[in-house]
Amino acid sequence: MSSAYIDTYYSRTAATSETYPAAAGRIEADVCIIGGGLAGLTVALKLARSGRKVVLLEAQRVAWGASGRNGGFVSAGYATGLSSIQRRVGKDQAKEFFCLSMEGVEIVRRTIGELGIADAKLVPGIAKALRYDSRGALQAACESQQREFGLNLRYLDRDEVRSLFVSPKYQEAILDEGAFHFHPLNYGRALAREAARLGAAIHESSAVTSIDLEGARKTIRTNDAAIAAEHVVFTTGGYTGAVLPALKRAFLPIATYVLLTEYAPERVQSAIRTRAAILDDRRAGDYYRLVDDGSRILWGGRITTRTTDPRDIAALLRREMVTTYPQLADLKVEIAWSGLMAYARHLMPQIGQLEPGVWYCTAFGGHGMNTTAIGGTVISEGITGESERYRLFAPFGLTWNGGVLGRAAAQLTYWSYQAADAAKELRSR
Template sequence: MFAANGGTPHTTSYYAASANPSPERPPLKGDQTIDVCIVGAGYSGLSTGLHLAEKGYKVAIIEAAQVGWGASGRNGGQLVNGLNASLQTIKKRYGADTANFVAGLVQEGGEIIRERIRTYDIQCDLKEGNVFTAFTDAHMRELEERLNLWASYGIKNQEMLDKAELRRHVNSDVYVGGVIDHSGGHIHPLNLALGEAAAFEKLGGVIYENSPVTSVDTEAAQPVVRTASGSITCKTLVLCGNAYLGHVVPALESRVMPVSTQILATEPLGEGRAHDLMPTDVCVEDVRYILDYYRLSADKRMLFGGGLVYGGTDPSDIKAKLLPNMHKVFPQLKGVKIDYAWSGNFALSFSRVPQMGRLGNNTYFAHGYSGHGVTGSHTFGRILAEAINGDRSRFDVFEKVPWFPFPGGRMFRVPYSVVGSWWYALRDRLGV
């Protein structure tokens, strides 16, 4: 899929190649005024915009490239409940009240996505089931502790799987067991974003594509967003650029770091071969710090992702980086043709907890989902819309959660994080 009017094209991913038809949307031109302006047409912006449009607000979304061009259209497509930081970590850092609050919304994002799919008839290949796999007995203990903790909060959609039970879902010898979350699932992520954009527009929302923001005035009584060819003055501004916001808003730069992850897509495997590998068509991720994640596409390709590059740069050879991991899990796929390989950035926060807050009185932001943005962004979009509509109860909880910049600032945050990842990867290899 390529951008209209010579704009920025989508990455050469399987998702872009199999995207549903989408209209050409013009760039912003001239000076305009509106109730709410949102920067970023990814899940956070689309979720916020759609919730507000349903409430009758006049909303415009400004996108530097195309709808879903960033992480929302490139990710693994997995509906994984929870945040990157565990409920146990949140309780330890922020107290029982915050942990209880977070536990009450960890499944909300998936519920919102399913409601959107039903209400607006979004064709995005929704499948049910999410499996977490363990390489070691230590991993299994970690999963069991997680299951028991979630159950203590009343979340009882998960069950432990021993090695034989796991084989009913994943035909691989490398794991000792796992956990299945029956309330998880997977989707075609770009088609979800395109469907949400279409729903937003049907309710009167406007999206301007190929309109990179050049400056933002968050201190004015009515915030102003400027591009090379126009501006929007609004009562309320929402910043949802996440890992792709760049240097436009300096106050947000130190809060998150872009991190790239990679995915490859095989040729179609055929119904029989695909069923042999993944009999129940669930999505999978393991529990290591630098993990593998994978699933089958609607046309029975293996979509296999993993790896991290701190700072958001692309590796020189994605296939060389991911193929050994895929062949370790599925040696049956050696020699299978790879049709697509791509990279995309997510925004990592130092605490691994998403951030939500305000700049000035009338500018809101949300970012830092740390690899759990598919569901988290939909939840945060609803919470942002609630706050803008006058109910700040849930927004205030997240706004008060402390955040910390990466040690060493922009210059040293990448090497600091690399050293940390080496340490956790070593622990994974040692099984501790």
């Protein structure tokens, strides 16, 4: 019996209910993928299309973790800024990274179109909104990215911002009309269906218990199966187990929280008068969007290094929502949930080859869904010999996460971001 999805907006509105059997017996494969989130499913689909014999193992359900619980944002860029990437790898390689992130957006968009995933409910537009006056810097950044990358961006001044987001908090914004938001669980399940249709063997409730990576054929074991494969791809995230210590030590599991409001279309649209999603530009900020044809708000935010849920998830997030939109003071929360993301200390995805035949594709926390598509694509290309684009990520490898001290540092950094954000807002009043 497959594990149940946790209760979220996405699980409540999942378009289909198919399950996949647990792995059993001895299985031969070209490639074994460990982890059934969006990155692993992208690998499985691309390799199945190339004729490879693929086995995918998922400990719970397809897209059970962060892939099926997130905000559903798909936009270019990474959790860290372009200037930070430039300092690490130089201007030319940083530009290559950004272009790859733009490609990731188009991979997701194209896949939705090719597979006819109407239930992905793609809605165009993501606005990055500021709570302070950048004194021309935001508009200059908008124009620079338009020139350099051809992004479909539009600068919104204070009057236009407040006509769309009826809040006293926001000062200005950039609307990315080429970005979009969607239903990630329905998208993930559609990837699984298509990969399975093309011959990939997908197995739920199949946690990996041990691995043997020696030799040309690797052995991956679950409670009831032994899979032999030439290549093993680790696409696990914040719920990664200990079977590959080098991977588990390389990122931090970070919790984030999401709520869904009650059905109240008139009240919701009195505050948010756009179908574009909103990404608060604060490093410690919020992200939210309208769902169900504008009748509810899906609001995410706050991160912690604790891996257990606080009792007051809904109250914590609701406070942020009402502080931003006082007119929503009486709007009730219907459900709230959390999920663990994988964050690397360098704030970039971890994509590459650990040793011949052993690949990793993880640490997508904070980047949006474009990076799962990038990672799955370049790892697949590396396995088939189509390209070596995965090597671009070598400067951002499996850096040690710092252990307990790393978690403490991450939490302190988050609190420092909150303080810096608050100071900027005060100066703009």
